[in-house]
Amino acid sequence: MARRIKEEPSVHRKRIADAAEKLFITYGIEKTTVSMIAESAGYSKATIYVYFENKEEIVAYLVLNSMALLKKEIYEHTSKDSRHKENYYGVCEGIINYKKKYPMYFSLLQDVINVDFSAGKYFESEKDTYIQGEEINNYISELFALGDDAFVVIFTFWASICGILSMADKKTEYIEKQAKVSKKEFVQLELERLYRGFFR
Structure with missing residues (x-):
């Protein structure tokens, strides 16, 4: 225990969060308890509450x-020196890679987020998440010079690509039977359709 006392709070927070992440992936967020997180991370339940207010x-x-x-995935697959179509598919590739690597977070990305930080109680990480999200959206807006229509175009794009990827996962057999194409081919066809509608 003496070793941990000397460590920075950020080290403890990361250790706890890493343990929680594994449990969330295995059991789901709802079924994972703070007691389970404490046991997995090697802390007492009381100590968990020193570093985090609650599971949320x-x-x-x-x-x-x-x-x-x-953000890293999208930035790595795009460039302000590239053409619109190259950047469009770069953004899509970044999102697809993110979904493959972090499916739980891809799902959480579509949940309700806190956007009102003027009053009331919120976690600092919620505010930072909002800021990061806006930085991503602003970057995409700059890539395609969207101007005044940026919010509508980007929001609709996110809704569309998330819907396409989620439905392709859930309806793979149906797609193959009705459209006579593989899931991957279907996704590519729909991404091309989105490009023609939004970014060309």
Whole structure:
């Protein structure tokens, strides 16, 4: 225990969050308890509450970290020197890679987020997640010079690509039977349709 006392709070928070992440993936967020997280991380339950207010704050911490990973994926696959179509497919590739690597976070990405930080109680990581998300959206807006229509176009794009990827996973057999194409081919066809509608 003496070793841990000397460590920075950020080290403890990361250790706890890493343990929680594994449990969330295995059992789901709802079924994972703080007691389970404490046991897995090697802390007492009381100590968990020293570093996180509750399980919801741990989730918020993990979502913030995942947002940074999404940002990294998108930035690595795009460039302000590239053409629109190259950047469009770069953004799509970044999102697809993110979904493959972090399916739990891809799902959480579509949940309700806190956007009002003027009053009331919120976790600092929620505010940071919002800021990161806006940075991603602003970057996409700049890539395609969207101007005044940026919010509508980007929001609709996110809704569309998330819907396509989620439905392709859930309806693979139906797609193959009705459209006579593989899931991957179907996704590519729909991404091309989106490009023609939004970014060409």
